[in-house]
Amino acid sequence: MKAAWRLRVQSWSAPIVAGALMLAVWELLLLATDPEGFVLPPPSDIVGALFDDFDVVWDAARNTGFVVVTGLIAGLVVGVIAALLVTRFRTANEVITPLAVAVNAIPIIALAPIFNAWFGILSARSNQLIVVVLVFFPVFINTAKGLTDVERSQIELMDSYAASQWRTTREVRIPNALPYFFTAARLATSLAVIAAIVAEYFGGRQDALGPIIAQEASLTRYAEAWAAVLAGTLIGTMLYIIVVVIERLVMPWHATVRVRQGT
């Protein structure tokens, strides 16, 4: 019990100490070389700006966060459904897979102005759609791989029990795909934040992180711009942690989870 506790403290303290050290070096280095903070504001200024503009940044983070979370969830759902269809039905595979590859090949950010024209320049819909499209592909590809990369003898075993296709999917393919899905979901969290903020440069609500970053930077208010970037980072980190927590709850049997728990 004591040893486990110490292990936990160690695993948390290392990144905290490293992070604090990095911030200290950043602060001191700027103090010595660029005291005016033209190029890069010191961390203390950024945190200061975050507190000064807290209401603005908080509202913006909520608006961007809404786009990120809704887009992320929709992208995960669509990706999983497409993967299930593709691995279950040959026709679905022939229709969906080339389409998905083609959609993925489109520089989706370049579509932002077009989506804006569809939904209206101030609507968040186009931004959500961009997040969905960006999240969809890695989730689709990874989950589909997890559904098909099954040990042959496990499928034969289910056949020997004369189990239905759906039962085999439920008992073997879906559990087998979970680690693949969660790897994709982790990647998707940061992808969703990037997609949302970049999409916001082109349109959507103006009280969101993207427009704030662009505005503040153009006014050379770098500390304020960085404060908004920091808010975006926090959204991404929070979502990542949530995915990891869900992953551990859903598959406590998985090797990567068990090793971390020290069993």
Added chain:
Amino acid sequence: MSELAVEVREASKIFNRGKANEVHALDTIDLSIGASEFVTLIGPSGCGKSTLLRLIASLTPPTSGSVAVNGKPAEKARLDKDYGMAFQRAGLFDWRTVAKNIELPLELMGWNRSDRRARAEEMLALVKLPEFADHHPAELSGGMQQRVAIARSLSFNPSLLLMDEPFGALDEMTREHMQTELLRIWEDTETTVVFVTHSIPEAVFLSTSVVVMSARPGRIASVIEVDLGRRDDMTREDPAFFEKVTEVREALRAVEA
């Protein structure tokens, strides 16, 4: 006829028929296995021994000929769940506990929860792993996993057990131990066993008869009856055992030549 557990009649299997990579895996196989026999299939790689096992399991259909299990077509026997199967890789589901792995076929057959659990515990006692019911497979050694896989294949009392090199990945000592265990279970349950292996001593130690196969195309070269009586660890040092090993080895040499 009804006491025959397995009856293969003039069965052939051709993969990729009519294509450049056509393979004649099995050529007019005739094989009869009586109830409660322990038959091993042995032969060089590519002799189609695993394919023959899959034909009996109705996991793949013969290109021509017929396969009957318990007096009915192999597919009907599969749908009736007449046989249990174990593979070289234990193939346990990591996401299920050991007990839940053993319960899987019972779940598919609609047993209720308490009956399933009781049977799983009974099977774990049979394979001597009673304390591991609620562990996950990854916490078990390879030999223990294989024992769970055997427990799973026997959990619903099939009259026939099909095993595809189940001990192939185990070290020699574990392997010999597992063989002794398997024979004990076989005697307890009176199951018919069809066992694929490429180990000569394993085949001789386990079987009532050894089916020696030749490769390309896969054919049955000879069937060697083994009558060593009741076997235990001393059997492995018995001159009669070595004689049979030599006999099987010479039969295999003849087909390789």
